[in-house]
Amino acid sequence: MSDLMLMASYAALGAAAAGVVGWPAVLLLRRRSLALSLFTVVFVTVLAVAASTIAVAEAMLPGHHDFQVVTIVTCMGSVVSLIVAALLSRQVVAGSRALTRAARTVGSDAGFTAPLGPLSSELSELSAELSATSARLAESRQRERALESSRRELIAWISHDLRTPLAGLRAMAEALEDGVADEPQRYHSRIRTEVDRLTGMVDDLFELSRIQAGALTLSLSRVSVYDLVGDAIAGAYPLARERGVHLVGDRIAPAPVEVDSREITRVLGNLLINAIRSTPVDGTVAVAARQEEAEVVVSVTDGCGGIDEQDLARVFETGWRGGSARTPRKAATAPAGAVQHHGDTGAGLGLAIVRGIVEAHAGHASVHNVHGGCCFEIALPAAMPWA
Ligand SMILES: Nc1ncnc2c1ncn2[C@@H]1O[C@H](COP(=O)(O)OP(=O)(O)O)[C@@H](O)[C@H]1O
Ligand SMILES: [Mg+2]
Incomplete structure (x- = not known):
């Protein structure tokens, strides 16, 4: 070897x-x-x-x-x-x-504090990942807090909104009971109006809670947007006439959509009632529908004079009411008299319901100001022409 x-x-x-x-x-x-x-x-x-x-x-x-x-x-x-x-x-x-x-500082109130000394590239990567996780955690906690506080605020508003008409109803019932109501017939009709309003509010709350819980089950069917808008205009016409507002719907494309007709009729009803109540006597509310590629856009334009720029982003928030001091309403406590409009009686839930229903249809709702008023638009996915 x-x-x-x-x-x-x-x-x-x-x-x-x-x-x-x-x-x-x-x-x-x-x-x-x-x-x-x-x-x-x-x-x-x-x-x-x-x-x-x-x-x-x-x-x-x-x-x-x-x-x-x-x-x-x-x-x-x-x-x-x-x-x-x-x-x-x-x-x-x-x-x-x-x-x-x-x-250990991930998720703490002060946020993630990265180690001071030099780290190997793997540990630095881990540290960056922890920092990002901590930021995401803080963000979702912030969201949760905001949601919680808006929920609390909503409950307070709703309680207030319920308490006011209830107090009015009680006062009217007592007046009738004591025989001091000089025109009992008017009291009866006022009581009826207030009860209708409360029923509407409870109905809206129920609908909103179904939307927010994701429990809204849509029964989709193929319909023409022309028919949907036609029905909504017919439903809102009495209120428009009562208010002296012109309701026009002459630019409506007969585009097909696949939607839950009941829910979309509710959406259009809410938009029309808002528009009519915001438009002065002799003003015009115009409804139009157009097809844009894969979407059908329905717009409701009113003569409200425009919404403040800073409020535009808030109108769809749950419970938000424009310039709303949530003060007791005259209607509930004043002697029976003035005509009650359903549109005057919302609790700021109408547009939140609009957005919830439209988004459940994979569409989106928006608002912008136009000359002399504002324009609410809902975009719904168009139904396939051959479907
Ligand atoms: N068409 C409209 N024109 C002007 N302001 C509107 C219109 N629709 C809604 N708003 C504003 O948005 C607020 C929220 O509307 P909504 O959610 O329907 O609640 P409510 O009708 O109960 O007040 C209204 O109080 C109003 O200030
Ligand atoms: Mg409304």
């Missing part, structure tokens, strides 16, 4: 001996600290190199001075390598501990 082969065999034997000891150790330490595993890997490597070097030197230079030199140099190199490995392991441990401490 040549010298070279002999040396290779000795080196292999020495390295194998170190490997036999080291490999089980590496396996055993898999679930322990990363730093310990790192150090063990370096230790096994150093041991393998040192063992094979010393084995070869022992075979080639037995008892020779050079053997001692090789041994000392190998040992020195090994020691330095182990010190460097220990320092590296410490650094890894320090980085991961700092990140663990920082991870």
Whole structure:
């Protein structure tokens, strides 16, 4: 066997001996600290190199001075390598501990505080991910708080809106009971109107809660938007006449849509009632429908004089009423007299219902100001022509 082969065999034997000891150790330490595993890997490597070097030197230079030199140099190199490995392991441990401490701040009110020291690229990536998660968490908590406070606000408004007509009803009932009502017939009709209004409000609340709970089940059918708008105009006509408002609907494309007719009729009814009640006597409310590529857009334009720019974004909010001091309404407590309009009696739920129903149809509702008024639009997906 040549010298070279002999040396290779000795080196292999020495390295194998170190490997036999080291490999089980590496396996055993898999679930322990990363730093310990790192150090063990370096230790096994150093041991393998040192063992094979010393084995070869022992075979080639037995008892020779050079053997001692090789041994000392190998040992020195090994020691330095182990010190460097220990320092590296410490650094890894320090980085991961700092990140663990920082991870505890995820979701705290102050937000995620990234570790100060330098981190390896993997840990930096993890830190960035934690920071993004923390931001998302804060955002959703903020949303939840806003939702909670708007829910509380809505309950307060609704209670107020219910209490006022109830007080009026009570007063009228007592007047009738005591026989002090000079025109009992008018009181009866006022009571009836108030009860209708309360029924409408409870109806709206129920509809809104179904929408918000995702419990709105649509029974879709293919209808012409022409028929839907026609029905809604017919329904709103008496109110328009009573208010002296012109209701026109002469630009209605007969486009097909696949919708729940009952719900969309409710949407159009809400939009028309709002528009009529916001338009002064002799003003005009115009309904139009046009097809735009894959959408059918129905618009209701009134003569309200425009909505404040900062209010435009809020009109679809649940419970929002324009310029609404939620003050007791004269209607409920005043002596019977003035004509009651359904449109005057909302609790700010009408447009929230509009948006909810339209979005449940995968459409969208919007509003913008036009000359002399505003224009509410609902866009519904057009039905396929061959369907
Ligand atoms: N066509 C419209 N023109 C002007 N303002 C409108 C119109 N429709 C709605 N608004 C404003 O938006 C508010 C919210 O409307 P809505 O949700 O239907 O509630 P409500 O009718 O009970 O007040 C109204 O109080 C009104 O100020
Ligand atoms: Mg309304």
